[in-house]
Amino acid sequence: MFRELILSVADNSLVSGAVKRYGLKMGAARFVAGEHLADAIAVTRQLQQEGIGVTLDHLGEGVKDRAAAGAACQSYLDLLDALDAAGLPGNVSVKLTMMGLGVDPALGFENARRIVERAAAVSGPDGEPRCFVRVDMEDTPYTADTIAVYRRLADEVSPDRVGLVLQAYLYRTKDDLEALSDRPRRIRIVKGAYREPAHLAYPSKADVDANYLRLVAQAASAGHIVAVATHDEGIIRDVLQYFQRIHLPRERYEFQMLYGIKLSVLRELARAGHRTRVYVPYGEDWYAYFSRRLAERPANVLFFARALISR
Ligand SMILES: Cc1cc2nc3c(=O)[nH]c(=O)nc-3n(C[C@H](O)[C@H](O)[C@H](O)COP(=O)(O)OP(=O)(O)OC[C@H]3O[C@@H](n4cnc5c(N)ncnc54)[C@H](O)[C@@H]3O)c2cc1C
Numbered sequence: 001m002f003r004e005l006i007l008s009v010a011d012n013s014l015v016s017g018a019v020k021r022y023g024l025k026m027g028a029a030r031f032v033a034g035e036h037l038a039d040a041i042a043v044t045r046q047l048q049q050e051g052i053g054v055t056l057d058h059l060g061e062g063v064k065d066r067a068a069a070g071a072a073c074q075s076y077l078d079l080l081d082a083l084d085a086a087g088l089p090g091n092v093s094v095k096l097t098m099m100g101l102g103v104d105p106a107l108g109f110e111n112a113r114r115i116v117e118r119a120a121a122v123s124g125p126d127g128e129p130r131c132f133v134r135v136d137m138e139d140t141p142y143t144a145d146t147i148a149v150y151r152r153l154a155d156e157v158s159p160d161r162v163g164l165v166l167q168a169y170l171y172r173t174k175d176d177l178e179a180l181s182d183r184p185r186r187i188r189i190v191k192g193a194y195r196e197p198a199h200l201a202y203p204s205k206a207d208v209d210a211n212y213l214r215l216v217a218q219a220a221s222a223g224h225i226v227a228v229a230t231h232d233e234g235i236i237r238d239v240l241q242y243f244q245r246i247h248l249p250r251e252r253y254e255f256q257m258l259y260g261i262k263l264s265v266l267r268e269l270a271r272a273g274h275r276t277r278v279y280v281p282y283g284e285d286w287y288a289y290f291s292r293r294l295a296e297r298p299a300n301v302l303f304f305a306r307a308l309i310s311r
Pocket of ligand 1: 138191229233261292293
């Protein structure tokens with residue numbers, strides 16, 4: 001209910017105008033590394049020194065034409081070049097609607113293919129590849145096409161250099177995961193961040209949480225490398241107990257969190273020897289991403305509204 005409300009208010013043009021004007025200074029900077037590629041590289045370097053990996057997201061989604069999709073694709077190629085030049089290992093997270101999926105699925109695939117090919121070509125001093133592309137999952141009008149594009153990228157370009165996100169709030173995810181279990185893959189499990197109707201997504205948090213645990217178990221037992229992407233400490237505890245019980249080797253899973261949220265918990269996991277990664281978004285088009293972070297937590301809205309009003 002709360003998420004529904006905040007995401008629909010965020011669609012209002014008066015609200016978006018005001019927030020875009022002052023938002024980064026007033027609070028969005030907590031969740032976004034900055035507006036420029038150099039900001040993202042600086043955060044990457046700092047986290048790497050702490051033994052924590054990153055996945056970089058150049059913010060943007062839902063482009064309306066081929067030119068915008070081409071420019072978005074180029075921004076990711078530039079990002080991979082910058083990681084290569086800086087000698088940094090790094091993953092990138094890509095939204096296919098930014099690559100043109102909503103304009104034409106073939107365009108989304110072609111742009112994503114160029115990014116995966118470039119990522120696969122970046123190697124370290126030992127000649128091993130060191131970049132990887134995660135296909136983010138967006139709202140349900142794009143679920144089937146996103147999975148189809150991901151499958152083609154894995155089959156036709158590089159099974160190891162590309163992975164997919166699946167959302168625990170969707171009823172369909174169990175079946176999607178089963179269908180994807182024809183080969184070992186890299187799957188990030190998240191709860192899901194968009195506004196979805198009750199006939200497609202569990203409305204109750206308890207059901208989403210229970211499904212999250214079932215999906216992690218399903219993915220691990222199918223032989224996928226699982227990225228457990230949540231800030232929910234109860235879930236993390238249960239998942240760790242489960243992984244220990246089934247003796248899952250540490251290279252078969254990773255914990256991931258969003259920039260600005262519970263980094264101290266991620267640091268503890270890293271210190272305990274688990275693989276960890278922070279999702280680091282950057283760029284000027286931060287509004288939609290920021291709205292989803294507000295919608296996840298009432299306290300964020302209160303904090304931000306107070307800052308905006310006092311301004
Ligand atoms: C690495 C990563 C990648 C993601 N990629 C996708 C994707 O591709 N598609 C997609 O739909 N969603 C994605 N998400 C978002 C995800 O779906 C959830 O919306 C988000 O993670 C919040 O859910 P939670 O699992 O942390 O659990 P919740 O039950 O929502 O939160 C657990 C606790 O974490 C803290 N917390 C959670 N969110 C916030 C916040 N915004 N601000 C402050 N504290 C917070 C609170 O203490 C809360 O009690 C991603 C999340 C992560 C961590």
